[in-house]
Amino acid sequence: MRVTRIAYSTGLNVGKYAGLVEQARRLGRVRSEVWQRYGSIGGVGSGLKDRQVRDRWLADGTHMQFGVLANAWKETVRDAMGDIAANLASAKVEVSRAVGRRTSDPAERTRMLGVLKADRWAGDPFLARQMRKHWKRGRNRTHDQIVVRADQHNSVVDGSGRLWLAVPGLERRRMVRIPLPTTVAPTGTLRLILRGGRVEVHYQIDASQMRSSQRPCGDRTIGVDKGYTEALTDSDGGHHGTRLGQLLTAESDRLTERNHRRAKLRSIANNAAMRGDHAKAHRIRAHNLGTVKRDRQAARHRATVRTEIFTGVHRVVDKAATVIAEDLTRSFAGRKRLGKNVNRRLAAWTKGVTAEALANVSERRGSALVHVNAAYTSQTCHRCGRLGRRNGDRLHCTSCGVVWQADVNAAINILQRAGDPDIALHTPHRAVRQILQDRTDRHRTRLPVQDSSPAIAERRAKHPNRSATSNSRKQV
Ligand SMILES: [Zn+2]
Numbered sequence: 288m289r290v291t292r293i294a295y296s297t298g299l300n301v302g303k304y305a306g307l308v309e310q311a312r313r314l315g316r317v318r319s320e321v322w323q324r325y326g327s328i329g330g331v332g333s334g335l336k337d338r339q340v341r342d343r344w345l346a347d348g349t350h351m352q353f354g355v356l357a358n359a360w361k362e363t364v365r366d367a368m369g370d371i372a373a374n375l376a377s378a379k380v381e382v383s384r385a386v387g388r389r390t391s392d393p394a395e396r397t398r399m400l401g402v403l404k405a406d407r408w409a410g411d412p413f414l415a416r417q418m419r420k421h422w423k424r425g426r427n428r429t430h431d432q433i434v435v436r437a438d439q440h441n442s443v444v445d446g447s448g449r450l451w452l453a454v455p456g457l458e459r460r461r462m463v464r465i466p467l468p469t470t471v472a473p474t475g476t477l478r479l480i481l482r483g484g485r486v487e488v489h490y491q492i493d494a495s496q497m498r499s500s501q502r503p504c505g506d507r508t509i510g511v512d513k514g515y516t517e518a519l520t521d522s523d524g525g526h527h528g529t530r531l532g533q534l535l536t537a538e539s540d541r542l543t544e545r546n547h548r549r550a551k552l553r554s555i556a557n558n559a560a561m562r563g564d565h566a567k568a569h570r571i572r573a574h575n576l577g578t579v580k581r582d583r584q585a586a587r588h589r590a591t592v593r594t595e596i597f598t599g600v601h602r603v604v605d606k607a608a609t610v611i612a613e614d615l616t617r618s619f620a621g622r623k624r625l626g627k628n629v630n631r632r633l634a635a636w637t638k639g640v641t642a643e644a645l646a647n648v649s650e651r652r653g654s655a656l657v658h659v660n661a662a663y664t665s666q667t668c669h670r671c672g673r674l675g676r677r678n679g680d681r682l683h684c685t686s687c688g689v690v691w692q693a694d695v696n697a698a699i700n701i702l703q704r705a706g707d708p709d710i711a712l713h714t715p716h717r718a719v720r721q722i723l724q725d726r727t728d729r730h731r732t733r734l735p736v737q738d739s740s741p742a743i744a745e746r747r748a749k750h751p752n753r754s755a756t757s758n759s760r761k762q763v
Contacts, residue, residue: 288494288650294452294467296486303463307433308481310457313355314363315430320349321367322427326374337368356455362434362476367427378422379403385417435477442472452488454479483579494651504654505606510702512665512694513613513641515634516680518599520694522702523606528599528641531592535633538588545581552576593640600644604654611705612645613661614712657705660712662719664700665693673727 325335335343341361344350353360386399399414408414435454442452450469453462454477465486467473473490480487494500510522515535518528552575560568603610649656668675668684668691675684675691682693704710709722 288647289491290494290497290647291489291491292473294469294473294488294490296465296488297468298466299484299486301484303465304481304484304486306456306463307479307486308431310355310359311431311433311479311481313353313457314359314433315427317353317355317360317363318367318370318427318429321364322371322425325368326371326426327422327424337365340364340368355457356459358436358439359433359455362436362439366432366434366478371425374425375422378418381421382408382414382417385421386414389413431481433479433481435479437475437477440473440477442467444470483582494647497651499601499648500651502601502605502652504604504608504649504652506608507606508609508611508702508705509603509607510611510698510700510705511603511645512697512701513638514694515637517694518596518637518641518644519603520698521603521607522611522695522698524692524695525602526694527602528595530595531599531637534588534592534595535637539633549576592637593644596637596640597644597648600641600648601652604648604652607654609655609657609705610645610649611657611659611702612642613664613701614658658712659701659704659707660710660714660719661697661701661704662710662714662716663723664704665697667700667723669696669699669703671727672723674723 321340325340341364344360344364350357350360382403383400386396386403390396390399399411402408402411403414408418433454440452440454442450444450448470450467450472451464452467452473453464455461456463465488467488473488474492475490478489480489511519512521513519514531516529516532517526518531520526552571556568556571556576559565559571645656648654663674666674666677666682668682668687668689670689671684671686673684673686675682675696677683677693680693682691682696683689684691710719714722
């Protein structure tokens with residue numbers, strides 16, 4: 288597994304930066320050309336690979352118009368073809384779902400999926416129609432990136448311990464040296480992103496070399512509930528990533544306040560422009576309504592949140608060999624109350640990061656991640672299975688007469704779902720409710736379950752998950 292690292296340039300000369308921006312702009316035209324020619328149904332029909340595209344452009348002279356070095360446009364073609372492939376792959380996911388709905392005959396399904404995979408769908412009317420429906424024509428929107436192949440850059444450390452990364456410029460043998468505040472040289476293929484007067488150097492490292500990957504995982508099975516106040520609550524009652532809520536609320540408050548001020552400044556600038564005072568309007572727009580600082584602060588905030596979440600996930604994996612978590616793609620909205628000021632978008636993003644961290648850390652440290660259907664796990668009592676009353680962070684079960692901490696109760700329910708014989712990963716939400724209802728009804732009317740003796744039946748109804756087999760497990 289590989290993880291991305293980013294180094295930011297410091298004190299980069301303005302002239303050098305402008306040169307890189309110009310190079311990225313020209314390479315953006317290369318990307319646009321690739322998307323234009325190969326980013327659609329017709330383009331893929333030709334089944335070209337990036338190497339063939341390069342050969343073709345070299346033969347017909349397409350590359351001459353861009354005014355960049357050969358290695359630069361070739362790497363850009365490869366990168367853009369990769370983007371198109373990813374775009375195509377996501378359309379194919381939709382189409383394979385449609386195939387599943389179209390036929391239940393396994394042989395026919397296999398045939399269609401094979402045709403789809405081999406890019407021969409143009410000859411199959413159903414698949415061609417579905418591909419046209421799901422594969423929207425994309426276009427290039429990237430004009431600020433330069434991809435540098437591993438053998439095209441080098442770095443040296445100067446006398447004062449600063450690292451200088453040298454990358455090709457617009458002219459041959461005229462390298463551009465970028466100062467980086469690190470002693471670890473970026474390796475492999477680099478992606479330079481030019482943003483706000485800085486160069487972001489994105490590169491990948493092998494995750495197995497990271498110190499955190501060497502830490503062994505634990506030996507237990509732990510259920511976790513994802514949240515916003517804390518990133519994770521585990522089935523032991525432990526909370527992890529506990530600063531998450533504060534971070535999100537503080538950022539949200541700050542954004543509200545700042546957007547308010549920016550709106551005021553914008554209106555002052557607009558009024559000035561209307562009065563004819565264009566100098567003042569320009570001054571305000573240039574100095575008070577810029578995006579450089581805003582974007583940097585947003586990036587820093589995202590990094591802080593990610594660190595908090597990843598640290599929390601590491602804590603869980605410290606004790607777990609198997610982590611049971613809700614399946615994010617199936618979770619339904621409104622399951623949990625949001626904090627007062629945490630907006631929905633921010634909350635959704637946070638949950639995505641938590642899911643990513645669970646997958647990433649599990650893979651690196653060798654624990655298993657099992658996704659389960661989380662429907663009703665936050666609303667039912669883990670002891671008796673009845674729907675409880677939620678009050679803030681407490682869940683009140685009138686049947687047991689107990690107040691649970693809602694997150695911990697949910698984490699225990701999630702843990703038990705892993706062995707639930709009736710509720711599988713994709714059991715619809717409504718069916719889950721029915722299953723839970725049936726179990727508690729059975730308990731109330733004391734009906735024996737199947738052929739078991741009454742005593743066992745009652746115990747089963749009381750703890751439906753204890754006797755469960757693990758056949759409904761979905762290993763992810
Ligand atoms: Zn209960």
